[in-house]
Amino acid sequence: MTAPGRLSKRDATRRENEARILAAAEKVFAEAGFGGATMQLIADMAGLPKANLHYYFATKEELYRKVVERIFVIWLQAADRLDNAPDAATGIGGYIEAKMEMSRRHPFGSKVWASEVMHGAPVIQDYLETALRDWTEGRIAAIRRWIDEGQIARIDPRHLLYMIWATTQHYADFGHQIETLNGGRPLSDRQWAAATESVKAVILRGIGAIPARTGIP
Amino acid sequence: MTAPGRLSKRDATRRENEARILAAAEKVFAEAGFGGATMQLIADMAGLPKANLHYYFATKEELYRKVVERIFVIWLQAADRLDNAPDAATGIGGYIEAKMEMSRRHPFGSKVWASEVMHGAPVIQDYLETALRDWTEGRIAAIRRWIDEGQIARIDPRHLLYMIWATTQHYADFGHQIETLNGGRPLSDRQWAAATESVKAVILRGIGAIPARTGIP
């Protein structure tokens, strides 16, 4: 019997191996796509024999599904910043900040998600039709309320959301292009902050949440 | 001898077959990724035997490269709208329109491009470092001029470009997600127009190129 609260060696190993496999898989799927990824490569990256992967995850599809599901959870979590915001500017600004942070911290996840959707969402179509749709409708209603209160201009909330998703995720999904255009160097802390501020400024001004042409004569 | 200006039967067949293969390849690469695409599937979609593909394009890599190169040309062409614009608003607005049109007309190309960049641009890295970089630097200079003339606010031109790319290409790359959130139906003509207007409105207002909160009390 194991002391309560403490993991048995078995459980600890299991947990660690699963985590290592999932992390390796996320990276490989992101860099090679589902078709280009191989179980052997994921195994090597996780430091485990290939057969061991199949012990934890029966098939490549199952492993991929787990990776995508994890990402979806994180994706929705960023929504917290939109909720319970005192006003439109802080709500939307905070959401942009959260999503930019996600792009920076989980670039592989973002790429896997993008790849999955680009290929017609064969694995997570049901999530799109249920959780994502519900989530989206809820935020649209919230944004519409801000519009009715006169806090922001009368833009289509749906396209505003798309714009935020597109712009923020671009820094992860097209990170390689951005890096190349940055002289081959990854964005520095300062540059990430500047990017976030730029995105926030343009969008918040664009929807009339902050005064136009701030700081400009 | 063939009449001048008119293609011999051979040349015509060659041209048509190459075009069919490239079109099929673009679609298959977009929907399955490079790794997931098979020469057999491309052949079937083009209505040709697999061996014939290898007659026109020696390897899968070569075919893929041709597909990506074609896309890159189209990508750069949309830049015309930014050049020779009388002012910032028409220049940037026109560029957004052109890119939205591209997302609508060449969704497969956009996806292949996105996939290529997401995987680290193994095929077109040199283009990114030369043609794209040059192109980008040129537009940044043009935008900076508009800023100096006081036509738009002092945003970072680089991030403005990223924002335009991200937002417009999102309608192609994430078209499936957008379609799902649109009740499973593709965007109608009217909805595409609304999307374009939304993007233009937010960005142009966001950079101070048009008055803030137009039409809002």
Next chain:
DNA sequence: TCGTTTTCTGACCGTATGGTCAGGGTCGAG
């Protein structure tokens, strides 16, 4: 300690895929 359950893995298998090639067909020039 012992027996049982769970975990692990090297070696193996069937299949699908990219690519090849010999041989036949078709076209165009002279």
Next chain:
DNA sequence: CTCGACCCTGACCATACGGTCAGAAAACGA
């Protein structure tokens, strides 16, 4: 019409990949 060059393709490889499995090893409970 004839000949050479180009075009086409069914049949065929070699390989790499996802997945399996028998059996060893480790962990566990009693």
